[in-house]
Amino acid sequence: MTTLDPVAATCPAPLAEAERVLLGHGSGGQLSADLLRDVIIPALGPAAPAGALQDAALVEVGGLELVLSTDSFVVSPAFFPGGDIGSLAVHGTINDVAMRGAEPLGLSLALVVEEGYELADLRRVTGSVGRAAAAAGVPVVTGDTKVVGRGAADGIFITTTGLGRRLPGAAVGAECGRPGDIVLLSGPIGLHGTTIMSVREGLGFDSDIASDSQPLHRLVRAMIAAGGADVHVLRDPTRGGVASALTELAAASGVGVELAETALPVPPTVAAACDILGLDALHVANEGCLVAFVTPAAAGAVLAAMRALPEGSAAVRVGHVVAEHPGRVVMRTALGARRIVDMLIGEQLPRIC
């Protein structure tokens, strides 16, 4: 690239130049956003309503506020400390539904399986789906199975879709953040991504670390019960990590976010893995925590409600929302400096979920 234009320099492969799909297009970061904006949304044009293709859609039917969310899971390896592709699919979709302030009611399960895949592994994965769904109290209500020839898929891919109903009193949305809101985080960050990396890359952390994969719908229910419409924004920071999630939310709400580095709960093993790999824990994928923007008046009650549940026992306040630098996340470091937190640009690790 010959230009020094800082905007162009943040995007290593504009879509006009890249004529093929790159791994980074699936990162959940900037390239994913570009693909969505430049290719998928325009193509769906007449069919896609405003705000379509968020993590979950709000659909009004006969006076009911329903939520629909879908996700494909291609994680490699399919089995990892703390879960597998089956439980991850159930948790991930439950969480996407919950982040719209909704109670998940049922899931669909679509499998694409490679010919020759071991039936024992298929039993293990589907058993894990069944246990995760039962534990969450969200039934699998319908499904589909396709088999493709050897070499046409890598083992098994799972697509789960969740149907939910808005919780009474919930009024959350990515665009609902307001200056003054408190930014809450439900638990430690970076566990899922560093676990997958550790297993994949043989870093040797895998006995000390496990994915945080877990369902968060009960946590959301407790938060809405405590804070009602004062809970403005909910998001699970999966691909792209906390940094990408907060940057997207800041942009959607037209606000800035100020983070306090010292408040961020980064477990020592995550910090160690990030050190070795030269990663920022803020960019690492999570599968069992959420960020929330809540009014100052309700933040205390919401935080207390979160801490009363196991999945929110380590919830903390990590920052606040400001009117300045809209669309930007700025972190005050331990040394008192301020740095801009960017979205993940390309691909940190493919097939993280």
Next chain:
Amino acid sequence: MTTLDPVAATCPAPLAEAERVLLGHGSGGQLSADLLRDVIIPALGPAAPAGALQDAALVEVGGLELVLSTDSFVVSPAFFPGGDIGSLAVHGTINDVAMRGAEPLGLSLALVVEEGYELADLRRVTGSVGRAAAAAGVPVVTGDTKVVGRGAADGIFITTTGLGRRLPGAAVGAECGRPGDIVLLSGPIGLHGTTIMSVREGLGFDSDIASDSQPLHRLVRAMIAAGGADVHVLRDPTRGGVASALTELAAASGVGVELAETALPVPPTVAAACDILGLDALHVANEGCLVAFVTPAAAGAVLAAMRALPEGSAAVRVGHVVAEHPGRVVMRTALGARRIVDMLIGEQLPRIC
């Protein structure tokens, strides 16, 4: 196989023997049913309610009867006469929702794309999704995109999930067939499967033939408006063809089905392709027709309503439901003989949809 037991002889690879997934497990025929019964349903056990994992599930929410259906599409080639993987995914899911007597309200779209896939093809596929959804009046409301490395998938896989609402007066279900019901078929059979085969195998029919892929929700709406609760059963005979669909319906309703061979609308090109390949048109996949069981009192009105729409203009009566030989489909041939129509056992052609 050393046994002559006719039941055992119908299943060439019981699951206990096959320790790996076979292509036939995705056929939509007997092996698919075995996999569902022996592996997937038991694994989902505590999470799967009775009747789960049908093509579409009925979910009651706040007094509303909602329908949820999901399907993964892995068709190869992705582009074929009469459609492509994008339009097929939209039509297939709309049809699965419609077959539960429901009006489709929205779709989710999950893409798994192989690294290196041409952006031009991605634009073509997503454009086709958008046009098909717009033409059907069913918006894509949410989505997901994952990218896997080169060789980890074959181009693009699409999973669509449809949300629908039961039509007023609809009371259809696979188990609702009754002796005396008339069996209606909405149009010619075998077109989708023979088109894909022709393109794949270079049979040279592909200039004369095209997939029947089309949405059938308007046809269903007209049928329910004309017949109400007298329309007992609806099914789109996709993988496994008309034979597998009718056999499943006969088993689910505990009835027999009698078909008249001379009434079956098999286009000449389909018949010719089936002759060459040694196939039975009754086993070939369809993506744009449906079978229905309707009371004799309502059959005339429903047939007239079907014929008033382009997608039902060639609708015919092909047989009737009997109390005898429950679970069996028997065809009276052109020569007056009777033969049992079986489900497709293994795999006729992988990746047909």
